Amino acid sequence: MTDASPVALTRTASGAELIGGAGGAAPVAVTPRIALEGVSVRYHGALALDSINLAVAPGEVVVLLGPSGSGKSTILRAIAGFLTPSQGRISLAGRDVTDLPPHARGVGMVVQNYALFPHLRVAENVGFGLRARRRPVADITERVAACLDMVGMGRFADRLPRELSGGQQQRVAIARALAIDPPVLLLDEPLSALDAPLRAGLLEEIRALHARLPDLVIVYVTHDQNEAIALGDRILLMRDGRIAAEGTPRALHDTPPHRYAAEFFGQANLLPVQLDACDAELAIVTLEGQRLTVRAPAWHASDDRALGARPLLCLRPHAITLNATGLNRIEARILATHWMGAVNRIEAAIGPHRLRIDVPGSTTPPAPGSVVTIGFEPDQACLVADL
Numbered sequence: 001m002t003d004a005s006p007v008a009l010t011r012t013a014s015g016a017e018l019i020g021g022a023g024g025a026a027p028v029a030v031t032p033r034i035a036l037e038g039v040s041v042r043y044h045g046a047l048a049l050d051s052i053n054l055a056v057a058p059g060e061v062v063v064l065l066g067p068s069g070s071g072k073s074t075i076l077r078a079i080a081g082f083l084t085p086s087q088g089r090i091s092l093a094g095r096d097v098t099d100l101p102p103h104a105r106g107v108g109m110v111v112q113n114y115a116l117f118p119h120l121r122v123a124e125n126v127g128f129g130l131r132a133r134r135r136p137v138a139d140i141t142e143r144v145a146a147c148l149d150m151v152g153m154g155r156f157a158d159r160l161p162r163e164l165s166g167g168q169q170q171r172v173a174i175a176r177a178l179a180i181d182p183p184v185l186l187l188d189e190p191l192s193a194l195d196a197p198l199r200a201g202l203l204e205e206i207r208a209l210h211a212r213l214p215d216l217v218i219v220y221v222t223h224d225q226n227e228a229i230a231l232g233d234r235i236l237l238m239r240d241g242r243i244a245a246e247g248t249p250r251a252l253h254d255t256p257p258h259r260y261a262a263e264f265f266g267q268a269n270l271l272p273v274q275l276d277a278c279d280a281e282l283a284i285v286t287l288e289g290q291r292l293t294v295r296a297p298a299w300h301a302s303d304d305r306a307l308g309a310r311p312l313l314c315l316r317p318h319a320i321t322l323n324a325t326g327l328n329r330i331e332a333r334i335l336a337t338h339w340m341g342a343v344n345r346i347e348a349a350i351g352p353h354r355l356r357i358d359v360p361g362s363t364t365p366p367a368p369g370s371v372v373t374i375g376f377e378p379d380q381a382c383l384v385a386d387l
Helices: 071-081 122-125 126-134 137-150 166-179 197-212 225-231 249-254 259-264
Strands: 008-011 016-019 028-030 033-045 047-054 063-066 087-093 108-110 185-187 215-222 232-241 242-245 269-272 275-278 282-287 290-295 311-313 328-339 343-350 353-360 373-375 381-384
Touching: 033 071, 047 071, 047 087, 047 242, 063 071, 063 225, 071 087, 071 185, 071 215, 071 232, 108 166, 122 126, 122 137, 122 166, 122 311, 126 166, 137 166, 137 290, 166 185, 166 197, 166 259, 197 215, 197 225, 215 225, 232 249, 242 249, 242 259, 259 269, 259 311, 259 381, 269 353, 290 328, 328 353
Parallel strands: 063 215, 063 232, 108 185, 185 215, 290 381
Antiparallel strands: 008 016, 016 028, 033 047, 033 087, 232 242, 269 311, 275 282, 282 290, 311 381, 328 343, 328 373, 343 353
16 A cells, blocks of 8 residues: 655645655645544534544545444544534545535445345446436446456356355445445445454455555544554544544554553553653663663653653563573563464563563473563664553
8 A cells, every 4th residue: 555656745734735746846735535624523412523633645545443432433424424523524635525415425335234235136236326326327337347346246246145145245335335436435344244264355355456446545444453454554543532543553553652552553561661761762761670772752851751750661572582682681480381373472570560472383482480581672662651
């Protein structure tokens, strides 16, 4: 999903976007394909979305990630027009659609339960939106065939939904959403009803689909961080109706801003440390009397959360080595080991603090009760706020 062209895109406070060309060319304003400005939604008086601001660039894949009730599906429904914000505005390609019904917005939407018409055959399901728009029959036939081929379902055009597997039905649902040639495709947990092999296969097909339609905007809702990392150009981590963290999958995994983000993106050891000093790149912390060097925190050293504070050291299990000899070394006591095939999961303790360590499954782990020296590289750990 990476744009190979030599441009840089930045988002302004107003939600517009600036694309700066190579060679110092002046940036050019680009209208976001989707823009939410101060959007709030209330359900029966309860605040489901709280002043959401979001701008999505043409061709971008944005994943809304979070637990149930965090507001991610509410954002999708607001964009689609199935609910009206209590405040704020929604624009699609610069056109204010806040008060328009779903059929007037021109977006495609796929939900987790397929929502196919059971009495219509596959081709009829895919062509439904085109018939509603009174497109010529010849155009409908051509477009339906193209969309079914796009999702690998061309030979199933005459089947009824009940004659298809769950993965095949979801492919048909995606083809139906694409048939109207939408600039925006909204996917609301489209893989949650499928088993693991089908999820993996269909996720790859969604990625391939976007490669064939590079200008298509995809907004994808999930509670699965693996799906988010695999698909998203940008991830919005939701919490209590707000955007708790935002960034690329790599940035949110490697340098999460706080405990909530660190725990949502893979397994994380979060250990309380004393922050002694930091500059723009590195920080010195103390863990159980041992000085360690880690990546600098996201906040500046002059903030009241920095010097003298008690931040958390975020250290992924796979980043820890045994019998370490590098810069960061500290003793740990082995509590238990569990062979998990590809890895040995080691439960260990540094003083009163427990942590997990992953080493290759082909190696022999240290025995429970033994004391080992563990270590990690400074750029493999970061500091997060205990939020």
